[in-house]
Amino acid sequence: MSDTTTHQVSREIPGGGSNGFVMLALLAFILVADIAALLMLAAGDISMLPVLLAGFVVFTFLLLGFYKIQPNEAAAITLFGAYRGSDRTPGLRWTWPWMAKRKISLRAHNLISQTIKVNDQRGNPIEIAAQVVWRVTDSAQALFDVDDYLGFVAAQIEVAVRTIGARYPYDDFEHKEVTLRGDHERIGGELRAELLARLTVAGITVDECGFTHLAYAPEIAGAMLRRQQAAAVVAARETLVAGAVGMVEMALAMLSEKKVVELDDERRAAMVSNLMVVLCGERDTQPVLNTGTLYQ
Numbered sequence: 001m002s003d004t005t006t007h008q009v010s011r012e013i014p015g016g017g018s019n020g021f022v023m024l025a026l027l028a029f030i031l032v033a034d035i036a037a038l039l040m041l042a043a044g045d046i047s048m049l050p051v052l053l054a055g056f057v058v059f060t061f062l063l064l065g066f067y068k069i070q071p072n073e074a075a076a077i078t079l080f081g082a083y084r085g086s087d088r089t090p091g092l093r094w095t096w097p098w099m100a101k102r103k104i105s106l107r108a109h110n111l112i113s114q115t116i117k118v119n120d121q122r123g124n125p126i127e128i129a130a131q132v133v134w135r136v137t138d139s140a141q142a143l144f145d146v147d148d149y150l151g152f153v154a155a156q157i158e159v160a161v162r163t164i165g166a167r168y169p170y171d172d173f174e175h176k177e178v179t180l181r182g183d184h185e186r187i188g189g190e191l192r193a194e195l196l197a198r199l200t201v202a203g204i205t206v207d208e209c210g211f212t213h214l215a216y217a218p219e220i221a222g223a224m225l226r227r228q229q230a231a232a233v234v235a236a237r238e239t240l241v242a243g244a245v246g247m248v249e250m251a252l253a254m255l256s257e258k259k260v261v262e263l264d265d266e267r268r269a270a271m272v273s274n275l276m277v278v279l280c281g282e283r284d285t286q287p288v289l290n291t292g293t294l295y296q
Helices: 020-042 048-063 139-144 149-167 184-202 218-258 265-280
Strands: 066-069 073-079 082-087 091-094 100-105 109-112 116-119 125-136 204-216
Touching: 020 048, 020 066, 020 091, 066 073, 073 139, 082 139, 100 139, 109 149, 116 149, 125 149, 125 184, 139 184, 149 184, 184 204
Parallel strands: none
Antiparallel strands: 066 091, 073 082, 073 100, 109 125, 116 125, 125 204
């Protein structure tokens, strides 16, 4: 037989503390009574000694129960290890001295992960880092369902970044795929969804996230740069040739339409060749004067 252990999910419940100013007023009253009893005891009234001792014990008891909560902060109250509720009311608070209090911040945290190396979908090594804004929504889950919620968040962010980084290619020169570099909003949304799925167990939500660093690893950065430059040159050549062909077609059509010159196939081919050289050449063209004819 194998033993199975079920994980009990904690859920935050309100409660655990009371208004500390009421108890502060009671503490002041007891302090005044103790001072009066002390004065009477100094005057020779021995019967005030038990009153003075009882007042001191009650004063100490009340004093140990005070705690304070800052705005956007919570205190989880436990009694001998049993969770009794979370107090989110800011200000001076009081609870029984034997109640343990664990405070936790509910403010937004901004975390920038370390730059890690990941292989993208095509196996290319890339460097990637993310910025995540997160906050605790359930104090009981954050304190009791994970051992260290701060370390848990950092570890899950790294795992999520690796998962998203390996899911897509860094770049697509043909612009037909979703890429890490070209689809920031979609990739950021998927990263947030991945983080929410991983951090729910700790009662933590993610407000926003995105990549702060995204680049090829140094060992392939030079080769990829040359590839990008070559792709850019090819794309520019394609655009240039397509435009030149259109201009040549337009020029020939207008010459024929207006009957500026009659061109046979050989002259038409020569004109097309010259126009393509002029339009696609990278240097300024130099005019050549032909004193003869095409057929000599």
